[in-house]
Amino acid sequence: GAGVSQSPRYKVAKRGQDVALRCDPISGHVSLFWYQQALGQGPEFLTYFQNEAQLDKSGLPSDRFFAERPEGSVSTLKIQRTQQEDSAVYLCASSLERNQPQHFGDGTRLSIL
Amino acid sequence: AQSVTQLDSHVSVSEGTPVLLRCNYSSSYSPSLFWYVQHPNKGLQLLLKYTSAATLVKGINGFEAEFKKSETSFHLTKPSAHMSDAAEYFCVVSARGGSNYKLTFGKGTLLTVNP
Numbered sequence: 001g002a003g004v005s006q007s008p009r010y011k012v013a014k015r016g017q018d019v020a021l022r023c024d025p026i027s028g029h030v031s032l033f034w035y036q037q038a039l040g041q042g043p044e045f046l047t048y049f050q051n052e053a054q055l056d057k058s059g060l061p062s063d064r065f066f067a068e069r070p071e072g073s074v075s076t077l078k079i080q081r082t083q084q085e086d087s088a089v090y091l092c093a094s095s096l097e098r099n100q101p102q103h104f105g106d107g108t109r110l111s112i113l
Numbered sequence: 114a115q116s117v118t119q120l121d122s123h124v125s126v127s128e129g130t131p132v133l134l135r136c137n138y139s140s141s142y143s144p145s146l147f148w149y150v151q152h153p154n155k156g157l158q159l160l161l162k163y164t165s166a167a168t169l170v171k172g173i174n175g176f177e178a179e180f181k182k183s184e185t186s187f188h189l190t191k192p193s194a195h196m197s198d199a200a201e202y203f204c205v206v207s208a209r210g211g212s213n214y215k216l217t218f219g220k221g222t223l224l225t226v227n228p
Contacts, residue, residue, distance in 0.1 A: 044218070
């Protein structure tokens, strides 16, 4: 497709379960970003990849959050032992290079019961 | 650290009337500023970007914003609102230098357009 694709669009999990969220960036985009958007708030930066290298993970809220991009294209954000405060929309964005405009996917809405 | 403050959480206008969404920024350097729009259950779309080339920036769908250093403001305007403009709008500032990929979002302004 032409845009950033995220799956699933909606995910419901019980507290304590592990979840995995997928992001397919725009083809050829070197840079990939993950953001967390809590209800009624603006997105907050989580992590940044350049190709397969994770160059910045300063925004990850705890060691339960893990992101990877092993082949420099698709990325997965994994959350282990989910907690209620993890409920949010997780947005993925990609760009040609790190200082170019970021193109966002529609997000994954995660609800932890 | 850089930050942005969106002065209104909700703005309501009538179709065909002007739109003004206010944003103030705080930065110790000359910032790059953006406006993004988010329609319900959709991702963010870039409306326009300021990077010091010109203080008046024109974006998509008839929106524009003016960078005013003396007022540390970057307000978004549109002369005539359309029903399709109803959405959440975010003012955004990027970090400096090597971390300029890192975007800091305001809390958003919900724009309602009444028929």
